[in-house]
Amino acid sequence: MEEKALNESEERYEPVERYEPTPDVTADSRLREQLERAWYVPTGLIGWFSVVDHRTIGKRYIVTAFCFFIFAGLLAALMRIQLAVPNNHFLGPDLYNQVFTTHGTIMMFLFAVPVMEAMGIYLVPLMVGARNIAFPRLNVFSYFVYLFGGVMLVTTMLLNTAPDVGWFAYTPLSGPDFAPGKRADFWAQMITFTEVSGLAVAVELVATIFKTRAPGMSLNRMPLFVWSMLVTSFMVIFAMPSVVTASAILLLDRLVGTQFYNPAEGGDNLLWQHLFWFFGHPEVYIIFVPALGMVSSIIATFTQRPVFGYTAMVISLVATGFIGFGLWVHHMFATGLPQLGLTYFTAASMVIAIPSGVQIFCWIASLWRGRPRFHTPLLFVLGFIAIFVLGGLSGVTLASVPFDLQVHDTYYVVAHFHYVLLGGAVFPLIGGIYYWFPKMTGRMMDDALGKVSFWVLFLGFNITFFPMHILGFEGMPRRVYTYPAELGWGTLNLIASIGAGLLVVGGVLLVYNVVRSYTSGAIATDNPWNADTLEWGTSSPPPVYNFLHIPVVEGRNALWDRSEEQPVVVGIRSDCREVLVTDVMDAEPSNKCSYPEPTVWPFLCAVVTSLFFIGSIFTPWSVPAAILPLAVTLIGWFWPKSESADAPGVRKPLKDAA
Amino acid sequence: MTRLRICLVVIAASLVTACGGNQAMFNPQGPPARSIASLGWLLLTVCAAIYVVVIAVAAWALLRRRDDADGLPQTTRRLTTAVIAATGVSIAILVVFTVSSVFAGRGLTSPTGPGAITVDVIGHQWWWEFQYRDVTPSDFVTSPNELHIPVGVPVHIKAMSRDVIHSFWVPNLHGKRDLIPGQVTNTWIQADTPGTYRGQCAEYCGHQHANMAFVVVAEPRDRFLSWIGQQRQPAAEPQSDEARRGRDIFLQSPCMMCHTIRGTTAGARLGPELTHVGSRMTIAAGTLPNTRGHLGGWVANAQTIKPGVRMPPNPLDPSDLQAVLTYLRSLR
Numbered sequence: 001m002e003e004k005a006l007n008e009s010e011e012r013y014e015p016v017e018r019y020e021p022t023p024d025v026t027a028d029s030r031l032r033e034q035l036e037r038a039w040y041v042p043t044g045l046i047g048w049f050s051v052v053d054h055r056t057i058g059k060r061y062i063v064t065a066f067c068f069f070i071f072a073g074l075l076a077a078l079m080r081i082q083l084a085v086p087n088n089h090f091l092g093p094d095l096y097n098q099v100f101t102t103h104g105t106i107m108m109f110l111f112a113v114p115v116m117e118a119m120g121i122y123l124v125p126l127m128v129g130a131r132n133i134a135f136p137r138l139n140v141f142s143y144f145v146y147l148f149g150g151v152m153l154v155t156t157m158l159l160n161t162a163p164d165v166g167w168f169a170y171t172p173l174s175g176p177d178f179a180p181g182k183r184a185d186f187w188a189q190m191i192t193f194t195e196v197s198g199l200a201v202a203v204e205l206v207a208t209i210f211k212t213r214a215p216g217m218s219l220n221r222m223p224l225f226v227w228s229m230l231v232t233s234f235m236v237i238f239a240m241p242s243v244v245t246a247s248a249i250l251l252l253d254r255l256v257g258t259q260f261y262n263p264a265e266g267g268d269n270l271l272w273q274h275l276f277w278f279f280g281h282p283e284v285y286i287i288f289v290p291a292l293g294m295v296s297s298i299i300a301t302f303t304q305r306p307v308f309g310y311t312a313m314v315i316s317l318v319a320t321g322f323i324g325f326g327l328w329v330h331h332m333f334a335t336g337l338p339q340l341g342l343t344y345f346t347a348a349s350m351v352i353a354i355p356s357g358v359q360i361f362c363w364i365a366s367l368w369r370g371r372p373r374f375h376t377p378l379l380f381v382l383g384f385i386a387i388f389v390l391g392g393l394s395g396v397t398l399a400s401v402p403f404d405l406q407v408h409d410t411y412y413v414v415a416h417f418h419y420v421l422l423g424g425a426v427f428p429l430i431g432g433i434y435y436w437f438p439k440m441t442g443r444m445m446d447d448a449l450g451k452v453s454f455w456v457l458f459l460g461f462n463i464t465f466f467p468m469h470i471l472g473f474e475g476m477p478r479r480v481y482t483y484p485a486e487l488g489w490g491t492l493n494l495i496a497s498i499g500a501g502l503l504v505v506g507g508v509l510l511v512y513n514v515v516r517s518y519t520s521g522a523i524a525t526d527n528p529w530n531a532d533t534l535e536w537g538t539s540s541p542p543p544v545y546n547f548l549h550i551p552v553v554e555g556r557n558a559l560w561d562r563s564e565e566q567p568v569v570v571g572i573r574s575d576c577r578e579v580l581v582t583d584v585m586d587a588e589p590s591n592k593c594s595y596p597e598p599t600v601w602p603f604l605c606a607v608v609t610s611l612f613f614i615g616s617i618f619t620p621w622s623v624p625a626a627i628l629p630l631a632v633t634l635i636g637w638f639w640p641k642s643e644s645a646d647a648p649g650v651r652k653p654l655k656d657a658a
Numbered sequence: 659m660t661r662l663r664i665c666l667v668v669i670a671a672s673l674v675t676a677c678g679g680n681q682a683m684f685n686p687q688g689p690p691a692r693s694i695a696s697l698g699w700l701l702l703t704v705c706a707a708i709y710v711v712v713i714a715v716a717a718w719a720l721l722r723r724r725d726d727a728d729g730l731p732q733t734t735r736r737l738t739t740a741v742i743a744a745t746g747v748s749i750a751i752l753v754v755f756t757v758s759s760v761f762a763g764r765g766l767t768s769p770t771g772p773g774a775i776t777v778d779v780i781g782h783q784w785w786w787e788f789q790y791r792d793v794t795p796s797d798f799v800t801s802p803n804e805l806h807i808p809v810g811v812p813v814h815i816k817a818m819s820r821d822v823i824h825s826f827w828v829p830n831l832h833g834k835r836d837l838i839p840g841q842v843t844n845t846w847i848q849a850d851t852p853g854t855y856r857g858q859c860a861e862y863c864g865h866q867h868a869n870m871a872f873v874v875v876a877e878p879r880d881r882f883l884s885w886i887g888q889q890r891q892p893a894a895e896p897q898s899d900e901a902r903r904g905r906d907i908f909l910q911s912p913c914m915m916c917h918t919i920r921g922t923t924a925g926a927r928l929g930p931e932l933t934h935v936g937s938r939m940t941i942a943a944g945t946l947p948n949t950r951g952h953l954g955g956w957v958a959n960a961q962t963i964k965p966g967v968r969m970p971p972n973p974l975d976p977s978d979l980q981a982v983l984t985y986l987r988s989l990r
Contacts, residue, residue, distance in 0.1 A: 093865050093965055166862050172839060173822040173864055178783075263840020269823065270838065308737060334825055334834040334860075336843035339767060346759055350752040357748045358741070360712065365737040368719035369728045382720070389712050393705040396752070400759035402694045402766055403701055405833020406683040409825065409860045475681030475829045477860045480868035484945075487681060487856075 028548060034574040035545040039131065042598045050140075050598040053544060054133035057143050058122030059440060064143075065115035068150055070507070072106035075099045075157075077504055080464075084497035086485035096481035097164035098183075102157045104167030105187065108283065109194045110150045112425060113236075116290035117201040119432060120229040122440065124205055126535035127226050129214025129553065131546050131579050132595050134207035135200075137602045137637060142200035144606030149193020152614060156186045163187035166479065168280065169250070171261035171272040176254045185254055185617040191247040192613055195240045202236035205229055212579060213587040214534065215569060216553035220314075223533045223558075224300075224307060227314050228293025231321040235282045235289070238325065243279035246272055256620060270335060277328035285324040287421060289317060291428040292359060295381050298428070298435050299363055301531040302378040303370020306557055309362040316355035316362075323352045333404045342401050349399030356392055360385065375529075376450030380431030383458045384423060391419025394469065409479075412472025418465045430457075430510065437517065438524030442540045445517040453509035460502030467492040467499075532557035550580060553587075597641070605633035681856045683829045687876075688848040690766050690832040697762040704751060766833070769812030769846045776814040777805065781824030781837040783863060784870040784967065785930055785943040790886060799889040800918075802930030803872045803943045805857075808882040812848045825861035828874050834860045849876030856944065865966035871944025892921030893933045893989050904985025907978050912970070919989065929969065936990040942967070954983050 042050045051057065078099055082091040091099060125133045133139055156162045163183045165174040174184040209230045213222070222230075250272070252258040259265035261272055296307045307313060329337065329345040363385065372378060394416040398404050407413060437445045476489050483489050527536040537559050538547050549568035555561025572578050572592065581591035608629045615622030684699075686692040727733055778789040790799040807813045817826050819837035827834040828847060835845035849855065859870035877885070896902045908914065909923055916929035924932075935941075938948050942964050946952040955962070958979060960969040974982065 093868065097865065164865075170823055170862070173862070178822050178864065269840065308734075309741060312741070335836045335838065336841070336845075339763065342763075343760055347756050350756050353752060354745065354748060358745050361741040361744045364712075364716050364719050365741055367716065368722070369733060369737060371724055372720055382716075385716055386713060390709055393709055396755065397698075397701040397705060400697065400701060400755060400762075402759060402762045402833065403698050405766070405835075406691075406694050406698070406829060408834055409862075473683055475683065475856075475858070477827075477858055477867075479862040482868050 031574055032543075032548060035548070036543070038574060038576050039545040040598075041544055046600050047598070049603040050600045052132070052136035052140055052596065052598045052602075054121050054125050054136065054139060055440075055542060055546075057133075057139050058118055061114060061118030061121060061143055061146070064147055064150065065111050065118055068106050068110040068154070069115070070511070071154060072103045072111060073504070073507060075103040075106075077500055079103065080497040080500035082481065083483075083493050085494065086483050086487075086490050088482055091481065093481045094164065095160070097479075098157065098160070098162040100479060101164050101166050101187070102153065102162045105153065105163065105190065106150075107421075108167055108287075109190065110146075110153065112287040112421065113198055113283070114146055114194070115429065116232065116287055116425070117198065117205070117236075119290060119294070119429070119436075120205050120232070121201060123436065123535060124208055124226055124229050125212070126439075126538070126542060126546055127223050127533050128209060128212060128217060129534050129547060129550050129558075130208060130212040131550075131577070133204050134212060135204045137596050137599065138200050139204055141602040141606050141609075141637075142197035142204075144603050145193055145200075145609055146197035148606065148610035149190050149197070149613070152193070152610075153186060153190045156183070161186075168276060169247075169272075170276075171250065171253075171269050174250060175261050176257075179254075182617055185251065188247040188251045188254070189613050189617055191243060193610070195244045196609070198236055199240050202233035202240075205233040206237070209233075210584045211581050213582050214550055214553050215580070215582055215587055215589050217558070218586040219584070220311075221553060221556045221558075223293075224296035224310070224313055224317070225290075225293035225533070227317050228289045228296075231317045232286050232289045235286050235321050235324060239279045239282035239286065242275050246275035246279070251616075255616070270332070273332050273335065274328070277331045278325070280331065281328040282324045284417070284420070285320055287425045289320060291384075291425040291432075292317065294428040294432040294435075295363065295384060297531070297533065298377045298381045298431055299366050299370075300557075301435070301529045302373050302375060302381075303366055304373070304530065305366065305370040306532070306560075307362065308365040308369065309358075310556060312358055313362055316358045319355040320352065323348060323355070327352060330399060330404065333401050334408050339401075346399050346401055350396060353392060353396050353399075360389060360392075375434075376445070376447050376454060377431040377435040379451060379454045380427050380434065383454060384427040384431070386458075387419055387423025387427060387461065391416055391424055395420060407472050409477055410472035411468040411476045411478060414478055415465045415468035415472065418461075418468075422461060422465070427457075433514070435529070436535075437514070438528050439535055439540050439542070441518055441521075442524055443517055443521035444524050444528060445521060446513050449509065449513045453506050453513060456502055456509060457506035460499050460504075460506050463499030464496050464503055465499070467495050471496075527559070532560040534558045594641075599637065601633055601636035601639075605630065605637055608633050680854075681829050681858065683833075685830055687830040687853065687855060688832065688850055690847065691830055693762050693765065694833060697758060700758060701755060704755075708751070767844065767846075769814065769848070774812040774814045774846070775808070776816060777807075779805075779815050779817045779826050779837065781817070781819040781821070781826070781859070781863070783821050784859070784866040784964075786859075786870070786872045787930065788872075790889075797890055799886055800931045801889060801934075802938075803940060804938050805872060805874045806882055806885050807847070807849060807874060807876050808879040809849055809852050809876050811879075812846050815845045815847060817843045817845065822863050823861050824859045824863050824870070826857065827860040828855050828857035830855040831857075831874065836861055847874070849874070852876050852878060854939070858944070866964050869943060869945045869964050871940075873939055873944060875939075888937075889934055893919045895921075896985055896988055898984065898988075900981050901985045901988045903978075904981035904983070907974070907982050908985060911972065911974070911982075913972070913982075916969075932986065932989060934989055936987045950983055950987055953986060954979060957982060957986075 041053060078091060079096065082088050082096055121133060121139065161183055163186055165179055165184050165187060169184060169187055172178055209226055249258065249260040253260050259267045261267045261269055263269060296313060300307045326348040327345060329342065330349045333342055398407065398416060434445050434450055471489055471492050474489060476483060524540045526538065526540050534551065537551060552567040552569060554563055569580055572580050577595040577597065578592055579595055580589055581593050582588060583590045608626060612622050612626035683691065684695050686695040776791065778791065780787040780789065786803050788801045788805045792798055815826065815835065817835050817837045819839045821839065824837040825834045826837060831847040831849060832845060835843050837843065853876055855874040857872050857874055859867055863870065896905050905922065914924035914926060916926050918925050918927060918931045918933065920933040940946060941948050941953055941956055945964060957972055959971040960967050961971055
């Protein structure tokens, strides 16, 4: 099967310079006008809160997530200052514990997952040839819930009342007896915020990918990035309920006196760890799998050939999604669970290295047979390979129970997961920003400055995190605000802190490059890199309706495989928000459906939801108090369209589209 | 005399090695740590080799000269074979890793040899309590933050916690075992050479997690037995007037609300037992050496040394403080 797939992608490919859909100019300009009216973007203050198009929301998500990233990165810099020398008094234990908790929480919940989903929100509808994301109003709601949850956590940090129980918030340390005050409640409620928004986005992406792909884009022609977002979204749907349950019953324990985690009353503290890591381990792959999709996109474009072994890549992504749920106990090897059970999790943790390995091998094969062009995005991907292979190998060692008993909760683990998360996910993400920036903004980023920032970040990263492996072997535990001089950890910590300084410099260069390119970068053409996926087949930045004509996809590499006379979809109304619904497997047209107009109700609903979440930290009465306002905003949100606004023929089976 | 000298030489030598890596996992001093360290070397060496090979191949793939054969089906077939072969090798290596982990892990939970003694390890925020049980309860010994073990015999650790989750970890002797409230977990350690080994809490347990350390003192069996015998004794009667005054101040101040000194009326169990506090190497859970000066600072205001610790400041006047210190130092 793999052989066949390889040959299939091998067939022929002639790069085509520009996408020129159809020569009929007058018909096109009339169509353009109609579409612009139908898919209008509201203006003004209320309009700003009413926008439902996925590009605007996607960009807001990305910018917001990077703001949180910068904030949490600065917190990390504070930690590195504190740890630079032994017995330092720069941050006391209270502040340090808040800082490391907030750093981890923001990075995992408010940056890594949302930013990956945000890239999906922006790119997936374009890549599958859709006019908008499915459930656009839910998308708006999810963004504002995410924003408010994040702002709440940042505010607690700025007010010196941030959670101090670790990003993992183990009970009973986070329970009512050992974490008095509201700090842990803010943490648990932040989970609710981000998981509500994360789940909403996952559902939107699955629906978009399954039901609104352009005709011809059967599952086996879907771009690898779309596959990776599909796998990620399913992982979100299965993993996040577990942590929402965990944090909800933690809140109940804390606020209304239930005893889920109190062993004295028959509760169990390991319950928290199981629930948390059943989410927490897939979480790592939720962050990492979209990055794999970005790597594949960038490698295909910058070698000008399809990625080697499409089928193997897809199977690896899906396998990662499944196996990712079988590893959670390797975070709990030291808790004294039975040996036989641990052996299973050792084996599973080893097995997950196989799909990752297959992907690395396929990328190397792609680089081998392609003609690499060393632009900044490819540099970040090569940096990713250098870093991620090391992080993956240290991950394999952590799967071994005996070895893990020694290095668990030491700086070796800190080094490992920064190698896989910062190197394995953030490097491809930055590469992806350089790669898709022209599409999102219509301007190119500065390549020379990009290369400088890459080398600074790459060196800074390795200087910061490589010594931490050795610190782990020397016995330095994680989450300590200071350490005695006699243990000899000072030199390596100082080196790591110097590296962190370099990382800050690299980050500043990146931000400077983004800002400068946004205002005065070179104007980008529609397809500046000559890439193969559909988003490059429309203007840069794309129009409000994404595609003038919804293309019919003729091959796995949509733009490279397309014929001279590219067929397009007809029979979809252009005077209202009508979209084509296709079936899951083969993307055959099956239905039409109308997408909702801009409205301010999802924003209002998000405001009410946020007030309800925050209020419930202080009084259970916020639950009944929220019912009525929530009902009102939801009724406004779902108020049916009037007859005249609704398109006739909507939801009727479609026989003759395309 | 010669035996004592040998003993001292051995201790000195072990201290020297410990300086190179006291609390380092690759400086193993007992069977469990040793088997983990050998497994660790295997894993790390193989992984390092894989890393070098993968990066070398990737570099070659990037930098090699391109030729016209790249687009041919034979090339694709050769690459497919290479990817399948690399995957096969990876699987084989992972199988070796899994099997060697299982074998290395077999002896790690319970000791194989005879002659084990049992110590209860109880975690508190942020100190350790080591209890040596005996058939007669009056012979129980409690040693805070200092675990004495005989050399060469397995020591069974029964771990439990009074408050939050902690983790018992002496890298020179074994990996971690969590202390979980509501449960008893088990592990064992064994030191093959006499010496002191540092251990530290390895599970984040709140404010002063960083300063929750302890020392393991491994000593020959006879010295261990004499240590136990001495710890069983109630507190020494104060010999000087100042020490007696110190004891009276101790017993009339809030100190006795939390601490036990056996042989006196102080019997509270919230803080570490002080019956033999003068004999211990460190105070404040491995944070400071046990000198008169450090102890004075600690008693007067522990919050400046270990902010957030449960011990409140004690505003004694200087002469009273000196008396209390004299008394505490006399408790050997």
